[in-house]
Amino acid sequence: MTEIKLYNTKTRSKQVFKPIDADNVRMYVCGPTVYDRAHIGNARPVIVFDTLYRLLRHVYGVDHVKYARNFTDVDDKINTRSAESGRSIRDITDETIGWFLDDMGALGALEPDFAPRATEYIDQMITMTEELIAGGFAYAADGHVLFDVTSYDRYGSLSGRSIDDMIAGARVEVAPYKRNPMDFVLWKPSSGAQPGWESPWGFGRPGWHIECSAMSRELFGETFDIHGGGLDLAFPHHENEKAQSCACMGEDSFAQVWMHNEMLQVEGKKMSKSLGNFFSVRELLDQGYPGEVIRFVYLSTHYRKPMDWTEKKAAGAEATLRKWRALVEGIEPSTSAAVPAVIACLADDLNTAGAIAALHDLAKAGDAEGLKASAELLGLLGDDLGGWENKAVRFEEVLLDVVEIWRAHRTNKRYEFADAIRDRFTFLGLVISDSSEGATFRLDYKKAMESFLMSGNVAKLQNGPLIGVPFSEIDSWVASELVKLEDS
Template sequence: MQLRFHNSLTRRAEDFRPIDPAHIRMYVCGPTVYDLAHLGNARPVVVFDVLARLLRRVFPHVTYARNITDVDDKINARARESGEPIGAITARTTADFHADMRALNALDPDVEPTATGHIPEMIALCEKLIARGHAYAAEGHVLFSVGSFPEYGKLSGRSPEDLLAGARIDVAPYKRDAGDFVLWKPSDTETPGWDSPWGRGRPGWHIECSAMSWKHLGEVFDIHGGGHDLIFPHHENEVAQSVCAHGTQTMARYWLHNGMLLVDGEKMSKSLGNFLTVRDILARGPWAGEAFRYLLLRTHYRSSLDYSAAALDECKAELDDFYAMLARPAPEARTPRAMVDWVLEPLGDDLNTPLALARLRDLRTLENIANVGGSPAAVHARTPEAWHPVPGEARAAVLEAAQVLGLLWQDPAAWRQGGGDADVDAAIAARLAARAAKNWAEADRIRDALKAQDIILEDGPQGTTWRRA
């Protein structure tokens, strides 16, 4: 399968040509751990999780590195406000981040370096940059000299005038040029710091990613990903640091950036009252993590995506239909290769997840037709072959293709019940006892009480089951 991606560096779609097809290396900027992950934080995690799964399917060995930024002035500020020790804030927030991303079925990256675990590499990069004339020390700071790197601005497409306009607010007496940015800065006794040739200090944010990607993926690697909002200055500065320190042509060959996430059509902000954490979504029910993942994937990763509660409900309804198909008993069937490839093919074209999901839905329709009848004409109009699968075949293809999208991983029966619920089981047992005692009024009261919680009881020959409305 030939992969093709839109490369932010060249602003066009390019065939993916790995540096070493035997070992693909990808770096994605991870969270700064001072607060719960919000919806926007989840988007790159899920997008690049799908890309990692796709790369693993196509290539024999993939190293996916995503960092944890655990030294940052936002963390220091949070510790000062709350009085909680920095180590406690970063440990708890990292654990919360892991739990939330696993609830979205994002696989852990192969390596997850922490910034505090790579201070010697950051100091080494600063020293290399000074030795090569790309950085200078001043008043306990180390600064990157933007004027020393003619290609500065290439990734973001910003002109030197734009860059200066943006940098004007950052004028400081120790800078030779207003556009120069901080690689290392001094720490007072209240602030975390490490001994360095320039005194006790701490790294700037940008040097962290250059150091961690260098350590785990090498001087030049295949793919660098992140949110579109990171292109400038973060990624522009990463490129400048890495290329100038190592004397290479480039840092990463392909730069992929996801678009922003809006809530109800507006940029998410605490002041607008539309700020949502991943936890807020997960609290809506055991279905919500997968429905949110589906929502993230039904929009192309480079487009902006509008979250709303109604959109999340639409995605739940789509998944309800998939799980209803999967819950139906099906004969063991071989997995038709061509059907799996047909669903996954759009992923190779700049990660076109909306088209892959549309094809997955078509296979769901084919499976339903194979079981309960109907005309496949509408699906046939979209498929390369007039498929007439026997029961179980399209189902098997759905399950295999869904693994690359990271969807449909739950037990169909548990999905239909919205996850196990001890309170509901206890209420059903009490209702059965009331019926056995011919206390119909009490049995009806329990059923109505459950209905008020959107839980529908279904009495059948095998006993009483329930589902969420």
């Protein structure tokens, strides 16, 4: 059996992965708070852990791996959104969950086996909170229940912090009902319009961290194999989850391996709402980036390194995938055809960049079957379209007419006319590949967009090059230019 090594945040080292039960490998990943479209940073853990899920399924068998990813559907951001829009919380969260699954599906992410919603596990959260109080790890005060961080002596061990250091950082909310400023909320009171449930401490709602502890116990039991999420969750979210669960169920309980993906940047800068370079997966898809291209860009950087999203990388990814897709077209590989070199890279702490290099080797060697089977382990080159339909040239009829004119000029050696037409094509971003089997065309989006802007169209670039013109506008512009070309 393939030996998988994973970097464990808890031990700060790469270790051989030994599942608790090889017939029931369990992975829990923190999912989104559902109040808005997923931004491109949300997509990184989804793609990273989807790839790990695929690898685990390959190694342990599809029926022996269980993956849970929660939806946080009770949160003040959702309450705010509800108050602003006048819509019900359930409406907002239902819609957002639908968007999330659509957008992540477009990136080739498999749906997890479990997608628990926090609001459906309130009872379990209350139960765990009661257990923590009974065990002396939490206390009720002023309608709140707080976790007493001093009661758990390993508090801070996951993220490498000490309580004293953190208090010195002075970034904690001081509240009169807290015994220690670092104590965090397990339960808090709700008033009027806020969502809430009856509890031993009155009408209220859970704090953020308790949901993962309660839901993972319900779905997976007291212990499970892998807990993943973005590095920014390491503290406080994961530290607090671990404190709750281990205080409640023992130090050996809860996650055995903690994995954190590094953050994502955009064109070399931190992506944040305050910097305004913040955009959603849907915006990227709508601009014509196939989901598969986005996925490829993410996988070309190791998950524990900061990843920079750039247009240049996307263009490179597209060129590579286009080449590979042409090579594997019509190939039906057996599921066991995945190549050892690719598997070995993935098994080495998910070295996806190395795996992609191995795929390049396969492509160069012309091993279409190996390429396709191996690529599918990374969620690439699947049979679904991967979002390429957005790139299909929808003005095909006009195009074919113009091509006939171009061809006629060439056949008659009227090269100056033929070349003028071709130059026009090139200007429009239409890349012509004229082979012995006939001419084929594709639209170079970036080139087309440049020409579009050069042609006097108003630039709509507001927040950098990516938040630009929708692909559909380029599309119709190219079509109208082709009509002009045909007329002239």
